[in-house]
Amino acid sequence: MQDVYDFKWEDLGDLSEGRPNLGTETSVVAYRLMQYTFKDAFSKVLGKQKTVELFVKAGFLAGQEFCKNALDTSLPFSQFIAALKEKLISLKIGILMIEKADEKKLHFVLTVSEDLDCSGLPIFEESVCDYDEGFIAGIFEEYTGKKITAKEVDCWATGDRTCRFEVKPIEDLNGPS
Numbered sequence: 001m002q003d004v005y006d007f008k009w010e011d012l013g014d015l016s017e018g019r020p021n022l023g024t025e026t027s028v029v030a031y032r033l034m035q036y037t038f039k040d041a042f043s044k045v046l047g048k049q050k051t052v053e054l055f056v057k058a059g060f061l062a063g064q065e066f067c068k069n070a071l072d073t074s075l076p077f078s079q080f081i082a083a084l085k086e087k088l089i090s091l092k093i094g095i096l097m098i099e100k101a102d103e104k105k106l107h108f109v110l111t112v113s114e115d116l117d118c119s120g121l122p123i124f125e126e127s128v129c130d131y132d133e134g135f136i137a138g139i140f141e142e143y144t145g146k147k148i149t150a151k152e153v154d155c156w157a158t159g160d161r162t163c164r165f166e167v168k169p170i171e172d173l174n175g176p177s
């Protein structure tokens with residue numbers, strides 16, 4: 001069953017009116033401070049697994065809304081990816097690269113380097129980009145119209161220099177890849 005959310009793009013507010021001097025940008029420290037304190041506080045109440053699930057869900061919602069409001073889903077795949085890549089750079093979210101793409105099967109392997117969430121983190125044998133998994137799945141689901149999942153297979157926090165995600169339809173999860 002599809003979750004129903006209240007969030008609207010307009011909830012982000014009018015930044016030109018609200019921040020005439022400081023503008024639209026903040027620092028990665030502020031972003032990470034919020035993300036990792038959220039994660040810690042939520043985990044203490046809900047447990048780690050539930051917290052991760054919620055981060056994926058929130059990221060998914062963000063990805064869908066981002067795709068609807070900041071991208072053009074009528075573009076053919078390669079142009080859509082080019083526009084997405086540009087947008088992620090202009091928002092300083094990360095540097096997207098597509099490593100493998102099977103447009104027919106909707107199987108993709110992509111990397112995000114210098115990403116907001118984990119680049120530069122200490123290594124602790126665990127991928128941490130749960131929000132990004134949801135964010136990427138939300139974008140691809142909105143674009144393709146199919147139920148999509150994204151799984152982080154490499155992460156700065158597991159010792160890699162980039163985050164690598166496998167993206168595929170949910171229906172393929174248990175079938176042959």
Ligand SMILES: [Zn+2]
Nearest residue numbers: 118129155163
């Ligand atoms: Zn990562």
